[in-house]
Amino acid sequence: MIKAVTGTKDILPAEIPGWKYLESVVERIFRSFNYKEIRTPVFEETGLFARGIGEETDIVGKEMYTFIDRSETSITLKPEMTASVVRAYIEHSLGKQQQLNKLYYLSPMFRQERPQAGRQRQFHQFGCEALGSASPLLDAEIIIVAFSILKELGLKDIKVKLNSLGVPSSRENYKKILREFLKGSVKKLSEDSRKRYDANILRIFDSKIECDQEVMKDAPLLLDFIDEESKNDFELVKTLLTQSGIPFEVDPRLVRGLDYYTKTTFEIVSGKVGAQSALCGGGRYDLLIEQLGGVPAPGVGFAAGMERILLACENERTLNLPPESIDIYIIKLDKELTAAAFQTVLELRKSRLTAELDYLDRSVKAQMREANKLNARFVLFVGGDEYKSGKLNLKNMSTGEQRLFGMNDFQQIVQLIKM
RNA sequence: GUGGGCGUAGCUCAGCUGGUUAGAGUAUCAGGUUGUGGCCCUGAGGGUCAUGGGUUCAAAUCCCAUCGCCCACCCCA
Numbered sequence: 441m442i443k444a445v446t447g448t449k450d451i452l453p454a455e456i457p458g459w460k461y462l463e464s465v466v467e468r469i470f471r472s473f474n475y476k477e478i479r480t481p482v483f484e485e486t487g488l489f490a491r492g493i494g495e496e497t498d499i500v501g502k503e504m505y506t507f508i509d510r511s512e513t514s515i516t517l518k519p520e521m522t523a524s525v526v527r528a529y530i531e532h533s534l535g536k537q538q539q540l541n542k543l544y545y546l547s548p549m550f551r552q553e554r555p556q557a558g559r560q561r562q563f564h565q566f567g568c569e570a571l572g573s574a575s576p577l578l579d580a581e582i583i584i585v586a587f588s589i590l591k592e593l594g595l596k597d598i599k600v601k602l603n604s605l606g607v608p609s610s611r612e613n614y615k616k617i618l619r620e621f622l623k624g625s626v627k628k629l630s631e632d633s634r635k636r637y638d639a640n641i642l643r644i645f646d647s648k649i650e651c652d653q654e655v656m657k658d659a660p661l662l663l664d665f666i667d668e669e670s671k672n673d674f675e676l677v678k679t680l681l682t683q684s685g686i687p688f689e690v691d692p693r694l695v696r697g698l699d700y701y702t703k704t705t706f707e708i709v710s711g712k713v714g715a716q717s718a719l720c721g722g723g724r725y726d727l728l729i730e731q732l733g734g735v736p737a738p739g740v741g742f743a744a745g746m747e748r749i750l751l752a753c754e755n756e757r758t759l760n761l762p763p764e765s766i767d768i769y770i771i772k773l774d775k776e777l778t779a780a781a782f783q784t785v786l787e788l789r790k791s792r793l794t795a796e797l798d799y800l801d802r803s804v805k806a807q808m809r810e811a812n813k814l815n816a817r818f819v820l821f822v823g824g825d826e827y828k829s830g831k832l833n834l835k836n837m838s839t840g841e842q843r844l845f846g847m848n849d850f851q852q853i854v855q856l857i858k859m
Numbered sequence: 860g861u862g863g864g865c866g867u868a869g870c871u872c873a874g875c876u877g878g879u880u881a882g883a884g885u886a887u888c889a890g891g892u893u894g895u896g897g898c899c900c901u902g903a904g905g906g907u908c909a910u911g912g913g914u915u916c917a918a919a920u921c922c923c924a925u926c927g928c929c930c931a932c933c934c935c936a
Contacts, residue, residue, distance in 0.1 A: 443927080446927085446928090497934090497935095498933075498934045498935075499934080499935075502860085502933095502934090503934080503935085519935095520935090520936085549936075551934095551935075551936090553933090553934075553935080554860085554861095554931095554932090554933095555928090555929085555930095556929080556930060556931065556932095557929080557930065557931090558936080559934095559935075559936080563936065564936090565936055567936090632933065643934090646933095646934080647933090648932080648933090649932090649933095696935090698935090707936095714930080714931090715930085715931065715932085716934095716935070716936075718935070718936060719936070720936070721935075721936065742936095743936060744936065745935090745936030746936080747936080748936060749936090771894090771895075773894050773895095774894090802888095803889085803890095803894095804894055804895060805889095805890085805894090805895070805896080806888085806889085807895085807896090808895050808896040808897090809896055809897085810896090811895090811896065812896040812897050813896085813897090816896090819895080819896080821894080821895075823894075824894055825894090833895095835895075835896090837896070837897090840895095840896090842895090
């Protein structure tokens with residue numbers, strides 16, 4: 441039997457209402473904040489991600505779905521959205537039409553990792569990018585958007601973690617300090633972290649390995665060494681969040697694995713989704729646009745994992761969606777009336793009702809059971825004595841009440857059902 | 860890439876230390892009188908016990924391999 445590829449999943453009809461609901465909340469809240477939707481291709485030239493995300497990152501180093509197409513171009517399925525949005529922003533000169541572009545998206549993403557709880561190889565993210573303003577108002581705004589969406593979904597066990605990485609010059613300065621601090625302890629670090637000592641020293645903070653945490657316990661913190669401007673911006677973000685009633689905690693060890701971040705970074709984590717607890721992550725990236733060849737412009741954004749959010753909703757039992765139902769089910773009392781019944785359903789559907797009938801030539805009892813299973817609000821009997829005398833029998837399934845209508849009173853039936 | 864756990868009907872699972880035709884619940888289908896659902900009752904269909912090999916008189920049950928799934932590490936949403 442051919443099965444879905446490792447790390448991919450079918451989203452079956454039973455799960456669709458949850459997805460649609462999530463999508464509707466996302467769209468509604470982004471709209472209220474005046475973000476415009478953008479859709480980009482699922483694949484890009486590999487170089488975009490290599491340059492945008494950073495050659496040293498795990499995503500680019502070992503997780504991308506990359507292949508050579510028939511024209512010898514190296515193509516990569518998008519592992520994240522920021523690089524693509526920025527590419528589109530530059531390519532279409534969106535920054536010249538208006539200074540600030542507030543964009544949001546919903547899209548599948550692809551990363552070749554080992555699957556686990558809350559992690560797949562094809563997964564879905566929604567998120568946003570606000571391009572063209574360095575104002576901390578936007579840093580606060582996107583956190584508020586993300587938090588509002590999760591709150592609207594009813595999630596309670598969530599936490600906002602906030603940090604600032606400063607600008608590159610202050611960060612480089614700090615790296616020297618950290619490197620000096622760790623100099624004598626390198627031997628005590630794990631093998632991975634020893635590599636990071638040279639490649640990306642900040643990320644030693646991410647390590648969950650005990651010996652690393654022990655060493656890092658007393659390490660100097662980047663937050664204490666960031667430049668004056670970053671510090672002021674960070675203070676304003678905190679003030680704005682506090683004013684907006686968003687609970688957060690500053691986590692000076694929050695280092696994100698993507699190279700492009702500057703100043704504000706944040707994550708929203710859940711205690712209900714297993715080890716991969718980040719539902720949402722993002723931050724500011726003031727140099728990325730220039731780095732990808734655009735006119736220098738600042739940006740800030742986040743991405744949220746839809747599977748993880750739905751998992752959290754499931755585990756917190758927050759989504760009490762009403763069961764699906766249909767308006768009306770047509771019951772054939774006589775087999776000879778199959779064609780007439782078929783025309784009747786079509787008429788009802790033209791009147792914008794959700795209408796269904798039996799396709800399996802089953803007994804009246806079986807048809808009734810089916811109508812019940814589909815949560816039909818009404819049932820219309822076609823056939824029998826009343827049909828011979830020009831009548832149709834309409835039954836209200838919740839009250840059990842039945843009423844006869846003339847064949848010409850079709851619109852009356854429709855009106856009654858629509859009430 | 861590394862480590863741990865698991866693989867029995869569509870789904871959730873039982874099947875003890877190997878012993879005759881592999882079970883339950885649920886779902887599906889049919890029926891419970893002639894044209895009417897939900898509850899209830901009766902019955903039916905549905906399994907190469909992941910795959911391949913081995914041990915044994917005998918394997919779903921023990922051993923090995925392969926594959927798959929799950930979880931964790933790394934990292935991320």
